[in-house]
Amino acid sequence: MADPNISFLSLLLLLLPLALLFLLYLIVRPRPTKIPIKNRHVFITGGSSGIGLALAHQAALEGARVSILARSIDKLEKAKNCIQLSTGIDVAVFAADVRDYDAVSKAVEEAGPIDVLVVNQGVFVPEELEKQGLDEVRFMVDVNLIGSFNMIKAALPGMKDRKGRGPGSIALMSSQAGQVGIYGYTAYSASKFGLRGLAEALQQEVIAHDLHVSLIFPPDTDTPGLVEETKKRPPLTSIIAESSGAMKADEVAKKAFNGIKSASFIVPCNFEGLLLSIATAGLSPQRSFIMAFVEVVAAGVIRIAALGFSGIGIQVYTSGMHKTKGPEVLAALFGYLLVSECDRRWILAVNYSAQRTCWRRTSIFDYMIDEWSFRHREAETTLEIISLNFEFRLSILSR
Numbered sequence: 026m027a028d029p030n031i032s033f034l035s036l037l038l039l040l041l042p043l044a045l046l047f048l049l050y051l052i053v054r055p056r057p058t059k060i061p062i063k064n065r066h067v068f069i070t071g072g073s074s075g076i077g078l079a080l081a082h083q084a085a086l087e088g089a090r091v092s093i094l095a096r097s098i099d100k101l102e103k104a105k106n107c108i109q110l111s112t113g114i115d116v117a118v119f120a121a122d123v124r125d126y127d128a129v130s131k132a133v134e135e136a137g138p139i140d141v142l143v144v145n146q147g148v149f150v151p152e153e154l155e156k157q158g159l160d161e162v163r164f165m166v167d168v169n170l171i172g173s174f175n176m177i178k179a180a181l182p183g184m185k186d187r188k189g190r191g192p193g194s195i196a197l198m199s200s201q202a203g204q205v206g207i208y209g210y211t212a213y214s215a216s217k218f219g220l221r222g223l224a225e226a227l228q229q230e231v232i233a234h235d236l237h238v239s240l241i242f243p244p245d246t247d248t249p250g251l252v253e254e255t256k257k258r259p260p261l262t263s264i265i266a267e268s269s270g271a272m273k274a275d276e277v278a279k280k281a282f283n284g285i286k287s288a289s290f291i292v293p294c295n296f297e298g299l300l301l302s303i304a305t306a307g308l309s310p311q312r313s314f315i316m317a318f319v320e321v322v323a324a325g326v327i328r329i330a331a332l333g334f335s336g337i338g339i340q341v342y343t344s345g346m347h348k349t350k351g352p353e354v355l356a357a358l359f360g361y362l363l364v365s366e367c368d369r370r371w372i373l374a375v376n377y378s379a380q381r382t383c384w385r386r387t388s389i390f391d392y393m394i395d396e397w398s399f400r401h402r403e404a405e406t407t408l409e410i411i412s413l414n415f416e417f418r419l420s421i422l423s424r
């Protein structure tokens with residue numbers, strides 16, 4: 026016969042998650058909302074290229090009235106023709122620089138009241154801060170952050186005044202570099218982290234008007250912008266960024282659009298993005314109690330993986346391993362599979378950049394990094410990588 030204590034325990038184990046789920050069901054507000062797209066006015070900045078263009082396509086296909094805004098009228102006309110050709114739908118184009126508030130207001134006025142605003146324009150010039158000119162820093166902050174303020178400020182009165190038109194949306198295109206600071210992205214990350222503060226505060230100011238804010242966090246995405254960026258991106262930046270994979274603009278647009286339609290506040294685009302979103306949920310709104318449940322339950326484990334990610338990073342390899350034994354052990358025990366691929370990238374990345382910039386490495390590391398970097402480069406199958414990482418950890422732990 027079963028031990029009554031054991032069956033009581035298993036009952037408790039079953040009931041606890043259910044109780045948590047119920048609690049979250051009570052707390053999480055507002056409930057999921059559907060933002061309609063058909064016959065509504067979708068306004069997309071940076072809609073003449075890359076992710077913005079893919080979004081404009083999609084909105085047109087779903088029957089929206091679409092407006093796009095960017096600086097170059099040539100690129101706008103090309104985008105207009107391209108959408109016209111593939112969907113038969115006519116989009117309105119507005120040539121304006123988001124840094125110019127008057128120009129943006131004029132465009133918004135001409136375009137008419139907006140139901141779904143996608144603030145997507147963005148510029149990225151990666152470089153170590155020490156080398157980067159302040160003009161470039163200012164450029165990124167101005168276009169990515171201040172430009173977004175200009176756009177939202179111009180559109181908001183019309184959006185609030187849309188009585189009886191159902192829920193609306195303000196979506197902001199951030200980046201995974203807006204969830205975690207990345208080497209080479211001091212200015213870019215700062216501009217994208219800025220969007221988060223803007224979005225969280227704005228959501229509180231507009232929820233009473235049934236306006237829902239979404240923040241989208243894409244990884245590297247195959248766009249004309251990325252092609253330009255990778256020409257001058259520091260190798261270390263590339264290697265770290267690539268640890269989150271790369272997506273097609275269409276795929277990102279699809280994820281973004283689904284996130285907007287379901288009024289999700291945080292919209293990740295791939296699996297690493299989901300991990301990052303859980304790791305950085307913070308005090309942001311969450312409209313799905315199921316996702317809230319995942320966040321609460323996964324928080325601890327993901328924190329361990331995050332410590333693995335940052336701990337196995339540059340500081341470790343450049344300043345000595347002794348400080349990181351704690352997280353190493355934990356990561357080895359729990360976060361193992363999650364950080365496995367990250368390890369591989371880091372090992373390659375650190376070796377690569379150390380060779381180029383003559384970073385000081387501790388003596389044992391010189392040897393270790395070279396050896397592990399070599400072996401990682403040779404590894405091909407996932408299993409090989411995993412077992413290599415396992416050996417790598419053991420060799421650290423047994424030192």
Ligand SMILES: NC(=O)C1=CN([C@@H]2O[C@H](COP(=O)(O)OP(=O)(O)OC[C@H]3O[C@@H](n4cnc5c(N)ncnc54)[C@H](OP(=O)(O)O)[C@@H]3O)[C@@H](O)[C@H]2O)C=CC1
Pocket residue numbers: 070071072073074075076077094095096097098100121122123124145146147148149168172198199200201242243244245246247248249250251
């Ligand atoms: N591609 C990627 O790897 C990733 C991109 N992102 C973000 O997604 C967004 C779109 O990126 P992506 O599609 O790659 O970019 P692209 O460079 O391909 O397109 C950028 C768009 O923004 C417009 N734009 C740029 N500056 C201004 C300005 N000052 N005023 C008005 N419009 C402007 C451009 O048109 P014009 O030049 O004519 O003004 C163009 O339409 C950006 O916010 C970016 O940070 C996030 C993560 C990854």
Ligand SMILES: CCCCCCCCCCCCCCCC(=O)[C@@H](N)CO
Pocket residue numbers: 149200201202205207243244245246251254265266267268269297300301304327330331334367
């Ligand atoms: C909890 C553990 C998580 C582990 C995964 C971490 C992966 C971090 C990678 C971040 C990649 C950032 C790419 C930015 C792309 C971008 O915005 C530029 N192309 C400019 O547009």
